[in-house]
Amino acid sequence: MSADYFSQNGIKYIDYKDTEVLKKFLNPHGRIKSRLQTGLTAKHQRDVTRAVKRAREMGLIPYIIK
Amino acid sequence: MVFSLTMTEKIEKTTEENASDAQVYELGYHLLPTIAQDELEAEVAKLRSAIESRGGSFISEGTPAMNNLAYTMYVNNGGKNTKYDTAYFGWIKFEMQPGEARMLQEEDLKENKQILRFTVVKTTRDETRAKMQTEQNTVFREVQTNKTIEKPEAVKEESAEVSEEEISKSIDDLVGDTESTDSETTSEEESKEETQE
Numbered sequence A: 001m002s003a004d005y006f007s008q009n010g011i012k013y014i015d016y017k018d019t020e021v022l023k024k025f026l027n028p029h030g031r032i033k034s035r036l037q038t039g040l041t042a043k044h045q046r047d048v049t050r051a052v053k054r055a056r057e058m059g060l061i062p063y064i065i066k
Numbered sequence B: 001m002v003f004s005l006t007m008t009e010k011i012e013k014t015t016e017e018n019a020s021d022a023q024v025y026e027l028g029y030h031l032l033p034t035i036a037q038d039e040l041e042a043e044v045a046k047l048r049s050a051i052e053s054r055g056g057s058f059i060s061e062g063t064p065a066m067n068n069l070a071y072t073m074y075v076n077n078g079g080k081n082t083k084y085d086t087a088y089f090g091w092i093k094f095e096m097q098p099g100e101a102r103m104l105q106e107e108d109l110k111e112n113k114q115i116l117r118f119t120v121v122k123t124t125r126d127e128t129r130a131k132m133q134t135e136q137n138t139v140f141r142e143v144q145t146n147k148t149i150e151k152p153e154a155v156k157e158e159s160a161e162v163s164e165e166e167i168s169k170s171i172d173d174l175v176g177d178t179e180s181t182d183s184e185t186t187s188e189e190e191s192k193e194e195t196q197e
Helices: A019-025 A042-057 B007-021 B037-053 B098-109 B164-196
Strands: B023-031 B057-077 B080-096 B115-122
Touching: A019 A042, A042 B115, B023 B037, B023 B057, B023 B098, B037 B057, B037 B080, B037 B098, B057 B115, B080 B098, B080 B115, B098 B115
Parallel strands: none
Antiparallel strands: B023 B080, B023 B115, B057 B080
């Protein structure tokens, strides 16, 4: 098993302000990709989900991309 | 064994807990784009003083910068919506008691009309921003692209001196072999012809 994105890059905390990182885990419509697609650990997937939702609320990333 | 604590012990215990309960928070905020650049510092100073007055201690800060919002935000001002497509986004990381942090949000930040939107999240004291934004630090699956395929070294033929006699001998051997095979084939053909007759 290869390590996931955050383990590989040594990222311990998934920050809602890192929009460029979060965008890697969104599909073209702005929806959060599933674990099957992201290949993240369950914990990191939860952290990404939380960060994405915070970033959306703060207007840093969109809720939907039409 | 005495299970019940005296009143003074209880108070001491709660104060100790409070001291250790301090939590690291991060306030992220959008200030209205209508604020002039000169007044920006004064607005941030207001936020800082609000945090300080509630016993917060600063850890780090991100200066507000004009930012395009991902979607249009609306603020209702007395039955009339005002649209905002841009805002100054900044953040302050600080340490505070949980109860005070709640009061900070309810009483100070919500009442501040210059804040378009804000969020207070629990975080860690360490730097939380990902440092791998540059491509140099990103780790991709190792693909060896720079390695060129090495050509195998040409084997040099050893030029050993060969005498003329040896050459003529080897030629004779080769010729002799072919002659013998030729003669065999011709004899076979002849025999075939004979049988046909």
